[in-house]
Amino acid sequence: MSAWPALAAIVIFTVAFVFIATEKINRVAVVLGAAGLMAALGLVPGSDVFYAHHAGIDWDVIFLLLGMMIIVGVIKQTGVFEFMAIWAAQRSQGRPYRLMVLLVAITGIASPVLDNVTTVMLVAPITISVCRRLGMPAAPFLIAEVLAANIGGAATLIGDPPNIIIGSRAGLSFNDFLWHMAPVTVLMFLAFLVLARVMFRRAFVHRPEQFEAVRDMDARAAITDPRLLIRCLVVLGLVILAFTLHTVIHIDVAVVALLGAGLMVLVSGTDKSAYLGEVEWPTLVFFTGLFVMVAGLTETGVISWIGERASDAVGDNYFAAATGLVFGSAVLGAFFDNIPYAATMAPIVEGLVAGAPDPGTGQALWWSFALGADLSGNGTAVAASANIVVLGIAARAKEPISFWQFTRYGIVTTIMTTVIAWVYVWLRYFAA
Incomplete structure (x- = not known):
């Protein structure tokens, strides 16, 4: 690692992160300015930043988000989100914690199947609508869902x-993840429901008069175009499959x-202004700039240096390595x-796995890495795609969520879930 380029990349990234956290300057302007400065100083891999999958902009993420935003924009025209909002309000009887559990359960069950970004894009509009009908602030519910x-x-x-x-790098299948990750995920999710009751308690103010206006509403009347809805649901079902x-x-x-x-637009015949207007363009631009910033840290060797120092520190103690991957990833990924x-980090973990004394220990390191990387997404408001998407949706809906408003809940959640994950790794892979 060359000292001066690495130091410059660290300084630029740190200053940008401070501006994002303090929200003194628009976050899109911050990441574009930081990305441009890194490019001007030659800290990113030249034109490869636009083409290299692991060293630049991850277009897979950008186009996944763009495609799902268009799908959600078309579906929104049917009125189905209003229908589900009224249904959720009626099922919860207007009681805030009951409503949160219902919405969080839908989110938690759908995320493993749809992916967490797609899920929050579908659930967030419903949440904002139901909270407005019940006179509740949407922010606590949106934060809990993400x-x-x-x-x-x-x-x-x-x-x-x-x-x-991780699955691609380690050769792990869908069933491998289900067998190793799903049990601890269920435990963490149940623990989160209890934690949410405490963290968001100030938002749980029941307003019976607001529920009275919703109780007798006909939810089906909110569907403005049933035929369009059927076509959209068929396409959405194919996408999920x-x-x-x-x-x-x-x-x-x-x-x-x-x-x-593309198929959703084709079968719906919706005017382009309707669905393109729902695309969170600032969010997509923010992601692009953020990827370039991280590419600067990668290209100058900062992240690999951190990984190598961690590898040297644990030596042949593979439980210490697993512990470092769980907690270290939870911190750095945030x-x-x-x-x-x-x-x-995947290539660094692959090197650790190659030196493991047996395949079981090697797999334990991969699962430790996966848990830490996944759970780090709750660490800060910019740590995961789902977080940034929800903050963008909330801002558009005039229900803004600040960096620290999200992060103070995210840190507590990350600590709790990471400890549970670490205990799980120890009991399942090392205690026997």
């Missing part, structure tokens, strides 16, 4: 983007999302965004 999505997404290969990266089978059909999830978006972090 935290639950990041936990639930850890259960499967396709549930969280870092899992796709392709997501689930993408390792079998060998079509990347980003390509599935774009094909689904600052670097867990997608590029996972892509950068």
Whole structure:
């Protein structure tokens, strides 16, 4: 690692992160300025930043988000989100914690199948609508949902983007993730429901008069175009099926999302202004700049240096290595965004696994890495794709969530879930 380029990359990244955290300057302007400065100083890999999968902009993520935003924008025209909002309000009887459990459960169950980004894009509009009908602040519910999505997404290969990266590098299948990750994910999710009751208690103010206005509403009347809804649900079902089978059909999830978006537009006949207006363009630009910033840390050797020092520190103590991967990834991934972090660290973990005394120990290191990388997504407001997407949706809906408003809940959740994950790794892979 060359000292001056690495130092420059660290300084630029740190200053940008401080500006993002303090929200003194628009976060899109910050990441574009930081990315431009890194490029001007030659800290990123030249034009490769636009083409290298692991050393630049991850277009798979960008196009996955774009495709799903278009799909959600078309579906929104049917009124189905209003229908589900009224249904959720009626089922919860307007009681805030009951409503949160209902929405979080939907999010947690859907995330392993759809992936956490897609899930929050579908659930967030419903949440905002139901909270407005019941006179409740939407922010606590949106934060709880994205935290639950990041936990639930850890259960499967396709549930969280870092899992796709890790599965590809380690040769791990969908069933491998289900067998090793799903049990601890269920435990963490149940613990989170209890934690949410405490963390968001100030938001649980029941307003019976608001519920009276919703109780007798006909939810089905909110569906403005039933025929369009049927067509949209068929396309969405095909997209979900392709997501689930993408390792079998060998079509990347980003390509599935774009094909689904194109088919959705085709069968709906919706005017382009309707669905393009729902695309979170600032969020996509933010991701692009963030990937370039992380590429600067990668290209100058900062992240690999951290990984190598960690490897040297643990030596032949593989439980210490697993512990470092769980807690170290939970911390580092929270600052670097867990997608590029996972892509950068995967080769380092592969080296650790190659030196393991047996395949079981090697796999334990992969699962430790996957848990740490996935759970790091809750560490800060910019640590995972789902977080950034929800903050963008909330800002557009005039229900803004600040960096620290999200992060103070995310840190507590990350600590709790990471400890549970570490105990699970010890009991399952090392205690016997």
